[in-house]
Amino acid sequence: MAAKNTESDGLNIPNRIDALPVRRPGPVVAGVIVAFLAVMLIYGMVTNERFEWNIVWKYLFNENVLAGIGWTLWITVLSMVIATVLAVILAVMRKSINPVLRGVSWFFIWFFRGTPVYTQLVFWGLFSVLVPRLGLGIPFTSVEFWSIDSQNVVTAFRAAVIGLALNEAAYLSEIVRAGLEAVDPGQAEAAEALGMRRSLIMRRIILPQAMRIIIPPTGNETIGMLKTTSLVLAVPFTLDLQFATNAIANRIYKPIPLLIVACFWYLLITSILMVIQSRLEKYGSSGVCVGVDHWSGLLVIGVRGVVGRVLRI
Structure with a gap:
């Protein structure tokens, strides 16, 4: 005779299966990779002196x-x-x-x-x-x-x-x-x-x-x-945003x-x-x-x- 499992809800269900959630490592791995690449990109942009962020802020x-x-x-x-x-x-x-x-x-x-x-x-x-x-x-x-x-x-x-x-x-x-x-x-x-x-x-x-x-x-x-x-x-037409930034870039x-x-x-x-x-x-x-x-x-x-x-x- 099958054994009966007593659950916390008080129900006696014979041969009840204790199912475990399926592990999905894909999203975690993808998230880690994307976060790593994003950090590398941000670090490279911040530390690269050729971007000249002081000039960006000055003319923003x-x-x-x-x-x-x-x-x-x-x-x-x-x-x-x-x-x-x-x-x-x-x-x-x-x-x-x-x-x-x-x-x-x-x-x-x-x-x-x-x-x-x-x-x-x-x-x-x-x-x-x-x-x-x-x-x-x-x-x-x-x-x-x-x-x-x-x-x-x-x-x-x-x-x-x-x-x-x-x-x-x-x-x-x-x-x-x-x-x-x-x-x-x-x-x-x-x-x-x-x-x-x-x-x-x-x-x-x-x-x-x-x-x-x-x-x-x-x-x-x-x-x-x-x-x-x-x-x-x-x-x-020489007053739009693109021309304004180009004009400043050509001047400096x-x-x-x-x-x-x-x-x-x-x-x-x-x-x-x-x-x-x-x-x-x-x-x-x-x-x-x-x-x-x-x-x-x-x-x-x-x-x-x-x-x-x-x-x-």
Whole structure:
């Protein structure tokens, strides 16, 4: 007869197995190795005199560097706002029943995705050379009602914003289109059955649901835009963070410490943007779920009412 084991909980269970937890040395070993490598890296960076940490600290809060941060953020925000608006328009055009609108959207995306952003910025920097004056008049004639120097309109700052925004809009439009296509087409059909206009359906039903898919990659594109602003020297725009640190490095002949300064600020701003992106994803997911339930309920009630009226007739 099998022996009975008396446990601390007071239960007598015959042939009870005293199981031991499985030992997993892998995480411990990996943690030790990573910690050892991290300590080696930190020690090497701290003790290496070529990093010149005193220079890094001296210029970390330099007024030109701080001003460059402000310009970098300003370019990023303006470019992303313009790019987002253009991306939504391009995505809607891409899904339009009008073949001309679809063709224009396809050509825009094809061109700006197919050429390097640096090359585009160079062209925008040469805009005043290509088009010296902007004016209004009768096309194909010499009659001109109003004109202005293009240098006064397309400044270096505006050229940088326009160049980055147009390039980013081509990529964002594909993200928006993917989000729109992820929404069940049956909801748009139900809304049309209620007599809602296409613009209203897109604004009130499709876009709110698509935002859950659009927001995460848009956050990544915003972070990418922040780093892409370092290319505006091609315009040339000479007030951003990268140029400010390069200018100081060229003046004092200390490129490595100033590169560390630029890396520090880019990493700090990127980390803040990642936190904001995470919060927006959580907020968007919860908000979209509520919006979907609300609109779906209204659509179901409305369709049932329409079907009921038809059957009564």
